Amino acid sequence: MTDRIVVITGANSGIGKAAAYKFATQGYCVVMACRNMEISEAVQHQIIASSNNTNVDLMKLDVSSFTSIRAFCSAFTNKYPHLDILIHNAAYLNHGEKEYKLSPEHIEMSFATNAFGPMLMTRLLADHLERSPDPRVLNACTTNIKNFFDPKRKIDFDNLRGEFRGMRRHSTYKMYGDSKMALLMLTFKMAEQLKSRGIKVNALQINRVKLSKETIHKLSPFWKVLALAQNITNPLPSIMADNYYQICTSDEFSQVTGQLINHKLEIVQPSVSEKGFAQLKNIFGSATYPQYATDKHNIEKIWSIGINAHKE
Numbered sequence: 082m083t084d085r086i087v088v089i090t091g092a093n094s095g096i097g098k099a100a101a102y103k104f105a106t107q108g109y110c111v112v113m114a115c116r117n118m119e120i121s122e123a124v125q126h127q128i129i130a131s132s133n134n135t136n137v138d139l140m141k142l143d144v145s146s147f148t149s150i151r152a153f154c155s156a157f158t159n160k161y162p163h164l165d166i167l168i169h170n171a172a173y174l175n176h177g178e179k180e181y182k183l184s185p186e187h188i189e190m191s192f193a194t195n196a197f198g199p200m201l202m203t204r205l206l207a208d209h210l211e212r213s214p215d216p217r218v219l220n221a222c223t224t225n226i227k228n229f230f231d232p233k234r235k236i237d238f239d240n241l242r243g244e245f246r247g248m249r250r251h252s253t254y255k256m257y258g259d260s261k262m263a264l265l266m267l268t269f270k271m272a273e274q275l276k277s278r279g280i281k282v283n284a285l286q287i288n289r290v291k292l293s294k295e296t297i298h299k300l301s302p303f304w305k306v307l308a309l310a311q312n313i314t315n316p317l318p319s320i321m322a323d324n325y326y327q328i329c330t331s332d333e334f335s336q337v338t339g340q341l342i343n344h345k346l347e348i349v350q351p352s353v354s355e356k357g358f359a360q361l362k363n364i365f366g367s368a369t370y371p372q373y374a375t376d377k378h379n380i381e382k383i384w385s386i387g388i389n390a391h392k393e
């Protein structure tokens with residue numbers, strides 16, 4: 082068995098699938114952590130055949146469920162001696178969904194899947210990561226967080242557990258962006274917490290790539306047409322999968338932690354000013370992220386909501 086082990090969540094389609102293939106072709110032992118075993122098994126067989134690497138495992142994981150995360154981590158740590166790379170790729174964004182959805186542990190679905198689930202999984206796998214000589218965790222973030230350059234934009238911390246479900250207007254798109262901003266803030270906090278144990282934690286600011294046919298299939302007719310139109314010009318998911326690979330394996334990033342990295346593999350900096358010309362550069366460029374993400378109060382708030390939710 083190869084001794085470099087990578088876990089990729091949501092590895093059955095899009096960027097996750099392309100990343101599983103990339104790591105497999107490079108001789109890694111790849112663990113695809115997926116929720117739909119029937120669909121994912123077919124993908125696993127495809128990757129084994131096309132990469133010529135039989136060390137591609139498939140294990141069941143629903144990232145929106147803490148129970149499923151605990152079961153996955155327990156099965157993984159019983160089966161494997163250590164973990165080198167953990168990629169939190171899976172995400173919830175149900176285009177056009179109007180209803181506020183709750184996870185099994187009564188957390189808003191985007192926050193459960195995109196922020197608090199990955200946070201719990203990293204915490205539970207930290208001992209195994211620590212056994213690697215060069216452990217790295219990568220969180221899949223998005224350019225959508227640029228919406229926080231708007232000074233009015235904020236996370237509704239008071240509505241992450243269904244408190245105002247059905248009472249406040251719900252936008253699944255806003256919740257998606259908010260949950261990815263939360264993931265970025267958790268990246269900073271986790272990096273700080275795990276630094277003394279040698280575990281590096283970063284986030285990748287993902288630009289639009291072509292949506293997979295599996296994802297397009299799940300969309301309503303309106304969003305299907307839009308996605309197909311955008312797919313004409315958007316780059317292939319494999320471009321972003323190559324970025325996952327570079328950040329998680331190259332010497333260049335071996336000492337980098339607590340950073341947001343953009344599609345050009347540059348470290349993104351907190352914006353200095355969010356006014357005038359500087360703001361135009363913030364919005365149209367890829368060099369800065371909103372100051373909102375560095376606010377200590379926001380970071381502590383999201384961290385403590387996650388810690389308390391994990392305890393329940």
Ligand SMILES: NC(=O)c1ccc[n+]([C@@H]2O[C@H](COP(=O)([O-])OP(=O)(O)OC[C@H]3O[C@@H](n4cnc5c(N)ncnc54)[C@H](OP(=O)(O)O)[C@@H]3O)[C@@H](O)[C@H]2O)c1
Nearest residue numbers: 091094095096143144145170171172221223287289290296
């Ligand atoms: N594509 C883009 O343009 C874009 C832009 C910015 C950021 N991103 C980010 O990049 C990452 C990958 O996106 P993608 O476009 O490759 O997405 P995708 O093709 O839709 O794949 C998402 C994957 O996540 C899995 N997933 C969703 N919820 C899950 C859960 N609860 N438990 C386990 N797996 C779950 C899906 O599994 P099922 O097949 O079972 O649904 C699927 O395998 C995401 O974090 C996304 O937010 C993408």
